[in-house]
Amino acid sequence: MMLAQNLPWVPLLVPDMPSPETLLPWLERMHAARHYSNFGPLVQELEYSFAQKFGLEPEQVTTVANATQGLELALQALELPPGSRVLVPALTFVATATAVVRAGHVPVLADVDAATWLLTPEIARSACTRMCINAVLPVATFGMPHGMQAWQQFEQVTGLPVIIDAAAAYGSQWLQGAEGTLVFSLHATKSLPAGEGGLVVSTRPGLAAKVRQLSNFGINLDPATTLPVGTLASLGTNAKMSEYHAAIGLASLQKWELHAQQRQALQADLMQELQQASRYPLAWQAKGPGGPLQAPTLLCMRLPDESVRATVEHACQQARVMTRRWYQPLLPHMAVLQQRCLVLDTPDAQLLGQTLLGLPFFLGMTQPQRQRVLSVITSQ
Ligand SMILES: Cc1ncc(COP(=O)(O)O)c(C=O)c1O
Known part of the structure; x- marks a missing residue:
């Protein structure tokens, strides 16, 4: 023995990454277009597929370089006062909390439900009776989806914004006909792998578009606003998804x-x-x-x-x-x-x-x- x-x-x-042969047609398209980043055709195609799957308009969906940046920029896009208190579960990956700190806020660590391992609206409501909370960042723990109607109701009653860290929940967490904001990871170990990548889906007016702008340094690219195109609209970062990663995401989507x-x-x-x-x-x-x-x-x-x-x-x-x-x-x-x-x-x-x-x-x-x-x- x-x-x-x-x-x-x-x-x-x-x-569970696509093979090099599967990727080749996408990479050839990318190379023929000579477009390797900056919201190129493959990123647009991937975002279009996501918008369709979530039943949303294309501007309600944006890709980012990873979920950590997606969370940080979604929090930044909420424009909460600096030092706001954001409720997060004690049981989660470190990035949930580091995104809050890097966005200039204070994570408030809360309990999770013993059975589902989720931070529930009931737990959030109870936290709000104990201290002032400015936003809630529940996690779809190990991919387990939240009930979005309940979170929409929580937002309506308390007036507090909710962003779901759905990093591990692509394909499990949907909006379920409710209003809401979801952030997914497309990391190599996730169910829809792009190697590295993230996706922000939001029905909150202007949120996904703001995240997109923040992911592109904060530069205004919208000719419809009073600010000239090319001017800095806010302090962003570089968190764009490249065409290489979009190619992997598109190939993964097929399987x-x-x-x-x-x-x-x-x-x-x-x-x-x-x-x-x-x-x-x-x-x-x-x-x-x-x-x-x-x-x-x-x-x-x-x-x-x-x-x-x-x-x-x-x-x-x-x-x-x-x-x-x-x-x-x-x-x-x-x-x-x-x-x-x-x-x-x-x-x-x-x-x-x-x-x-x-x-x-x-x-x-x-x-x-x-x-x-x-x-x-x-x-x-
Ligand atoms: C709950 C949670 N949030 C955030 C992240 C970070 O995702 P990414 O690697 O795409 O930045 C992960 C990664 O596993 C996660 O599990």
């Missing part, structure tokens, strides 16, 4: 539906097999108010307690099965953020922080790889 130390690791993630179905099927199978194999009760993220995950990109289980998690982690390490404590340490425990954030009570996020463990999940996982993950869980 082969010793574990001679086996290759079962990776945690394998990006998206098939791959999303395959992701769903793989996740359902793995969850069932793990559930049967494990002698510990496993818990999974509950379906959110916005419906189920349409295109999962990772597999994260919840173990009964911290010591079981440590045992399972150790066994995976021995069997050369990669694991990851997703979104940990939690934001309140990050030294750099502690000085810049306000922290509310986060009991459910703390419990999740002690018990969540990510396992390998990627399209093309082989039977031996799946078997190795299952046998390490069975042996525990």
Whole structure:
């Protein structure tokens, strides 16, 4: 029998990027047009496809270089007073909070729902009774979609703007007929990969157009305004998506539906097999108010307690099965953020922080790889 130390690791993630042959026609189009960035034909085509999918006008959608910049610029476009308090969940990727700080505001770290792992409108309402909050940045945790009608109602009742960090939720998070603002990531590890990339979708009047302008240094390109074209309208940055990245995004879009179905099927199978194999009760993220995950990109289980998690982690390490404590340490425990954030009570996020463990999940996982993950869980 082969010793574990001679086996290759079962990776945690394998990006699902289009092959060079698939990309070639798009790259040839780009090269023929001699247009490599600055909102070229491929970026326009990609944005047009997104506008159609969301049922919006093209000016309500803009691509950006990545979701982090998309979040920062969407916050900047809201024109909140400097130092505004923006509610974010304690359980999220660091970029949710760093985008708030870099936009000149203060993240207020809030709890998440124990079952869906989402910062809900109820949690946001309760935070607003405890301190002054100026905006809310809920996260579609691990891609789980929010109920947009409820967030639209929250915006209407409180007057506070809401931007959903839907970085991991392309294909799962939709507007569901409501008003709202969504920011997606098109990173190589996401369900619609462009290598690097982001997408801002917003029904808020002028928001996507403002983000687009801010992503192009803040230069006015609109002849309809009083400001001359080419003049600086606001302090922007360079966060444009290049034509190279749009080429990858367009190629990925052609396979998206098939791959999303395959992701769903793989996740359902793995969850069932793990559930049967494990002698510990496993818990999974509950379906959110916005419906189920349409295109999962990772597999994260919840173990009964911290010591079981440590045992399972150790066994995976021995069997050369990669694991990851997703979104940990939690934001309140990050030294750099502690000085810049306000922290509310986060009991459910703390419990999740002690018990969540990510396992390998990627399209093309082989039977031996799946078997190795299952046998390490069975042996525990
Ligand atoms: C919740 C969340 N927000 C933001 C980001 C950052 O996305 P990007 O890499 O496109 O900047 C990620 C990346 O995984 C994320 O998970």
